[in-house]
Amino acid sequence: AALETSLRAGLQRGEVEIYLQPVVDAERRVVGAEALARWQHPERGNVPPAEFIPLAEQCGLIHQLGGHVLQAACDQLVRWSRSPASSTLKISVNVSARQFHQADFVRQVTDIIDRSGARADLLKLELTESVLLDDVEATIVKMTELKAHGVCFSIDDFGTGYSSLAYLKRLPLDELKIDRSFVADVLTHPNDATIVRTILALAQAFSLDVVAEGVETEEQRQFLMQHGCALFQGYLFGRPVAVGQFELTGD
Numbered sequence: 127a128a129l130e131t132s133l134r135a136g137l138q139r140g141e142v143e144i145y146l147q148p149v150v151d152a153e154r155r156v157v158g159a160e161a162l163a164r165w166q167h168p169e170r171g172n173v174p175p176a177e178f179i180p181l182a183e184q185c186g187l188i189h190q191l192g193g194h195v196l197q198a199a200c201d202q203l204v205r206w207s208r209s210p211a212s213s214t215l216k217i218s219v220n221v222s223a224r225q226f227h228q229a230d231f232v233r234q235v236t237d238i239i240d241r242s243g244a245r246a247d248l249l250k251l252e253l254t255e256s257v258l259l260d261d262v263e264a265t266i267v268k269m270t271e272l273k274a275h276g277v278c279f280s281i282d283d284f285g286t287g288y289s290s291l292a293y294l295k296r297l298p299l300d301e302l303k304i305d306r307s308f309v310a311d312v313l314t315h316p317n318d319a320t321i322v323r324t325i326l327a328l329a330q331a332f333s334l335d336v337v338a339e340g341v342e343t344e345e346q347r348q349f350l351m352q353h354g355c356a357l358f359q360g361y362l363f364g365r366p367v368a369v370g371q372f373e374l375t376g377d
């Protein structure tokens with residue numbers, strides 16, 4: 127309860143900000159970034175998202191926190207739009223189950239986009255398989271409304287949940303993100319290599335982009351490239367950094 131009170135206050139005081147982690151293409155050009163929430167508490171220091179995101183979900187602050195993250199992402203898109211070198215970069219934002227299932231989620235997102243002046247097609251929402259399958263019909267309605275507004279969608283941590291192929295076909299998706307647990311073992315565990323190749327083939331069949339997450343070594347990058355992966359995220363290219371620290375090259 128103490129942490130909840132300070133998160134509520136911290137949100138108001140602007141202690142929660144976004145960090146950006148680059149997403150790069152096969153030539154290591156930065157094509158976008160994932161926004162990751164960071165909470166800098168005045169006494170506790172950096173509180174990890176693994177602690178405060180579940181807390182925000184439990185106590186209902188996720189709506190406000192999620193809105194704050196969306197706002198920060200849209201503000202950054204607007205800043206980037208002013209320079210040709212950055213005007214086509216996309217930002218992905220994580221959306222948690224409880225936030226997505228709020229009755230006014232679509233309105234929250236479209237209001238923030240419209241008031242910020244950001245290009246909706248440069249904003250990508252990352253949903254997990256469990257969110258998508260919670261209530262498939264309601265999910266399709268929400269996603270379709272947001273898609274009509276221009277917003278893009280990605281399935282995060284893909285391969286760890288229970289997506290059925292039938293749903294994949296019905297959802298207005300743009301991208302799958304291969305969970306980093308598979309990438310971590312892709313060179314050492316044949317099963318993980320098979321899962322990665324299967325996800326890449328599946329994505330190709332459904333005309334979806336694929337981002338491999340958690341790429342840490344050149345050897346992992348080579349394997350992924352050889353099997354048709356074209357987008358990468360991970361410490362090999364850049365850690366999450368404050369928006370002012372973000373650079374337009376992936377080393």
Ligand code: G
Binds near residue numbers: 161162164175366
């Ligand atoms: O860097 P990392 O430790 O940021 O993130 C830990 C977890 O917290 C990840 O699963 C990530 O998806 C989640 N996360 C980070 N930022 C946000 C956010 O803004 N909203 C939600 N819902 N989850 C986030």
Ligand code: G
Binds near residue numbers: 162283306340359
């Ligand atoms: O669950 P989600 O995919 O949204 O969370 C992304 C998480 O992965 C964040 O905690 C982020 O800091 C972390 N991350 C990003 N790149 C790497 C990487 O190369 N290796 C590891 N171990 N974690 C990473």
Ligand code: MN
Binds near residue numbers: 160220252282
């Ligand atoms: Mn993510």
Ligand code: NA
Binds near residue numbers: 282284303306
């Ligand atoms: Na992920």
